[in-house]
């Protein structure tokens with residue numbers, strides 16, 4: 001089983017004072033889909049380019065099974081790493097037809113035409129084979145770029161923000177197609193994204209990058225439920241935070257009382273954090289927790305209710321889409337799941 005093993009990658013660009021990547025180490029088992037998530041400038045593209053052999057770090061090693069991609073003595077040329085790549089702007093050759101573009105992804109020239117045609121067919125692109133990139137929509141260009149990346153049957157697929165330029169409908173369609181292909185051929189995939197929803201829904205593991213450092217690498221569920229620190233928490237969806245004071249049988253907060261014998265384990269103020277879906281708006285007013293309705297935001301299949309305390313602090317609660325609320329209403333809620341930690 002070729003395991004992709006990355007150790008201690010450090011990258012600093014000339015004329016830059018900061019490291020773009022600092023001591024990045026992790027492993028990706030064969031067939032796993034890993035999402036690299038981080039805001040702009042966190043180092044995602046730099047990492048993918050190093051993995052692809054297009055950029056060289058100051059330090060670090062990369063092995064794929066028993067093949068050395070990179071160590072202190074050598075760097076295997078990109079075309080010998082058996083990987084496919086799709087970058088943000090697709091990088092299709094404008095002067096080449098779709099067929100020629102896909103053929104350019106094949107190193108071995110024998111049967112190149114036949115292979116390229118087979119790949120185009122598999123991806124439903126056969127009818128476009130004589131068109132040029134400027135005659136294609138963004139979604140079609142994306143598919144051609146993907147066809148070119150897959151035509152050589154790589155073992156690793158690298159995608160840099162593959163859905164950035166696509167509208168949400170097309171994004172869903174292409175990501176589903178991509179998942180099907182990936183499952184069929186058991187590819188190892190590493191994709192960069194700034195969108196936590198893409199990372200959570202598509203990846204087996206998520207690696208969170210911040211200022212060139214790897215903050216957490218975990219399954220989507222663990223990253224979501226047990227973020228390692230406040231940065232990861234905020235990167236992956238909304239997390240509400242309430243500061244509360246422990247008493248004998250619970251916690252007092254600006255949104256009311258949270259009955260919980262756990263409070264006995266705390267003597268100082270605590271931070272109570274919870275996701276919007278872990279609170280529930282109740283019809284009954286006999287709940288100790290409540291807030292004034294500040295605003296609702298409608299998302300089709302759900303709405304987010306924003307409640308405010310007396311000090312103007314706002315929390316988000318997910319609610320069914322059809323429930324109607326009036327601004328300034330006092331709404332009562334319960335907490336189903338939350339995390340407690342010392343506040344200071």
Ligand SMILES: Nc1ncnc2c1ncn2[C@@H]1O[C@H](COP(=O)(O)OP(=O)(O)OP(=O)(O)O)[C@@H](O)[C@H]1O
Pocket residue numbers: 013014016020038039040041042043044045046047194
């Ligand atoms: N060729 C370069 N020369 C100098 N600095 C660079 C170069 N490429 C990237 N950097 C710097 O390295 C850091 C990481 O950039 P990188 O492009 O890897 O981040 P990113 O997470 O991919 O961002 P984005 O999502 O905007 O593409 C940034 O501070 C960036 O300015």
